[in-house]
Amino acid sequence: MKDYEFRKIEEKWQAKWVANKTYHVEEDETKKKFYVLNMFPYPSGAGLHVGHPLGYIASDIYARFKRLQGYNVLNPMGYDSYGLPAEQYAIQTGQHPEKTTFQNIDRYREQLDKIGFCFDWDREVRTCAPGYYQWTQWAFQKMFNSYFCTVAGKAQPIADLVAHFETKGTEGITASCSEEPCFTAEQWQAMSELEKSQTLMNYRIAFLGETMVNWCPKLGTVLANDEVVEGVSVRGGYPVEQKKMRQWCLRVSAYAQRLLDGLQTIDWSDSIKETQKNWIGRSEGAEVQIKVADSDAEFTIFTTRADTMFGVTFFVLAPESELVAQLTTQEQKEAVEEYLTYVKSRTERERMIDHTVTGVFSGSYGINPITGEKCPIYIAEYVLSGYGTGAIMAVPAHDSRDYAFARHFNLPIIPLVEGADVTEESYDAKEGIVMNSPMEGKSSLNGFSLNGLTIKEAIEATKKFVSENGLGRVKVNYRLRDAIFSRQRYWGEPFPVYYKHGVPCMIPEECLPIELPQVENFLPTESGEPPLGNAQLWAWDEANKKIVDKALVNDETIFPLELNTMPGFAGSSAYFLRYMDPNNSNALVDEKVAEYWQNVDLYVGGSEHATGHLIYARFWNHFLFDLGVSKKAEPFQKLINQGMIQGRSNFVYRIKDTNTFVSFGLKDKYDTTQIHVDVNIVKNDVLDLEAFKAWRPEFNTAEFILEDDKYICGWAVEKMSKSMFNVVNPDMIVERYGADTLRLYEMFLGPLEQSKPWDTNGIDGCHRFLKKLWQLFWDKDGNLQVEDAEPSADNMKTLHKLIKKVSADIEEFSFNTSISAFMVATNELTAQKCHNREVLKQMVTLLAPFAPHMAEELWEAIVGEGSVCDAQWPAFDDKYLVEASVQLGVQFNGKVRFSMQFPSEATPEEMIQMATSAPEAQKYLEGKQIVKAIAIPKRIVNIVIK
């Protein structure tokens, strides 16, 4: 017997890997590349719990597997160390974020190192390091100096746009923009610098915009749409208000179509693609110009149901629309103002939850361009200013919201679909035959009629009619908003921007990075004054190209710097490119290096980033692709979303007003209070009574009512958190069972992509497996027992069954089933008393991705040289496995089965031939008729007889 001394083994190999630089990676043209990436962590103060490494272990197994298959594998790791979570932790603990961030990083590294990952730490990046965020700032400047050309479908230099303005004004401009201004070359040339700057902001991909933003007073900053859920901030759950503010924004909306199309080229789960599709929210429809009766005014509505133009009975404007003031008549002025006051008093959250019908008549009428009819224009909060044109045509018969509004204000409802009953509710479905378009006896523009068409035909016909008759145009709208890119916080990348007489100017590229200045008071403010306002050394000397004291600001050469910082997603949007070439100070990534690594082949991380990071990173990379910096438009080819590890909490039951605790099975006989108990003093739901007494002073004198001499705890699945006492620390598991057991057990727990509770009970099974495998190599005196004889057929069958299973399972990220296969194979080899060197060597190679420490140790024992990391992944040969069963399905009479062997190259026809002529089959087939015969190669022949 030789004990499996996992602590010694793991320490030994972790040291060797560092000393030999085993996981150091260089570009190597002779090998095919494979890029594995984990979503890098933000180092929180709590350290890692057992759920965090799940994805890292999965990607580590895959990375090691690919390496054994001969790929040059890049598997880097770093820290997302700027942004709200890091800063909130610092504020809560009353320390400077720089200090806590570095402490937390050290703690993370220590914990990660114990698990035995194959990260190339020479490539580590930290988003808060100047050498890193230099390129975040650089990319921002590139976005500032670019616009999105809708014809080319890509970013182009803003200088091209300026040149166009110089000669032709806005005529023939095809650029994504916030508003569509109209000016001539002369008008452009007459503009002041400030006016030109403001005009160009309409087009720049990174731009200053005066928009409605999500303002969170408690966090003292604005937030992006994905950082707000149900009217509260994702971080901390604080209320969020809508506020108009001047902020840096990224024109993500310009890339909406490309982000949508790109989804078809990548290998992501359907659910996450679906989430992104919903978030981008493409809808195809028509914009129609509506003239206002007795006025010169006009407005534009957006509709996806152009076919319902004949059913319009009123129009609705969003309360925030600029047209509201213009279209309100004298008589209605008071009512409208009262309504606007009411709308303003409502928070975002209230508007979301409460959908009662409200609105007010503006006094004006709009003219339906097809029927010529006058319809009242209302103002109502159910129409949103941010989507489409902020104005709609209301068709109560076929839209449930319009219907509710019409019922409330007693407006007419005209059904347009044959057989649709609209007396109780609207008919919203897009199926049916159109009628009343126009109504009998009524006329329409150019005799236009939709009657008799299906709704789908009618939509197309109306869109065509509207654009051909100059009433409007076909338009695609997206729900995807431009990203708010400013934060009124300290712990983030500073903007490389200064303001010269109010005009934002970029700091010259060669002066980057602009480093985050030290400040005494970095706390956010409820009024939104950015903490960088407290920095003394924070002004730009344009002549000498350096940062100077802000007291020196003057009108000629020294200007104030931007006080906002960038949001958390800035640094995490292009980090995968930086890993390729992390120390390059001349470029984000060297041309040749980028050419070699291309993009990420496998990206592993949580699905909670679906509408945040995974949209921003795609957008950012599409932009860098336009610049030629990134070599693939899509950054992450395959995405795996590991499930969340939940906590499994345990409870004890205290009888009210006593210090007596009753076991789970008996608790219903008493009036009890349920109390969380630390899962680390419970084993298989049985409470360790002594440990419980020692746990907290008040339980010192506790008494117990037991069942079967045991105290059984209740349990529930909850979020893993300190307050539930269900946090399990990986360090503790590694100490008790070793890293290899932890790695195995995390994978054995269940399918990778599924959320599941952590339950330390059960880990023994994985530990036992490693011990059993270990014992295969040593005799009872502890000497190596390996021989070089010819392996038996059984040995080879077991081995190749395993090779086949494990190879297939790893490709499908089905690690739990491959571990089961290992357990079966180990039991079989033990029963076969297999000590064959070649068989064991291949077994060790298969094990290497899962339990690398043990694999190295055993490799050293039986091979004697090199590292198992440089071994070759065993090839599967099915000649050892050929066997199939024949089933004879006897109609109405049950089934008969027997086994027989087929050559592996047998075709289905040959298999049927062989099966039917086999003597075993003959006795069933005699006098019967074959109804159907099916053969699945190498598996089964199924013959149905009658």
Next chain:
RNA sequence: GCCCAGAUGGUGGAAUUGGUAGACACGAGGGACUUAAAAUCCCUUGACCAUUGCGGUCGUACGGGUUCGAGUCCCGUUCCGGGCACCA
């Protein structure tokens, strides 16, 4: 409300994608070794009936259907999870 994914023993989960349901592991029960404990090993473990005999019946949320054959495919229902949500 719309869209997506799912429901299998006491528990986590397998099932060659339409072919012996419950692999593997945990837990539980019984036994061996041991002064004892730990560790290890062996047997039983979906339910019910039979168990001095090979065995039988029912079973993959529920109700139907297709098929020689359904956990798997189709229709309907219930429940849980995720996304979007006055998006016109």
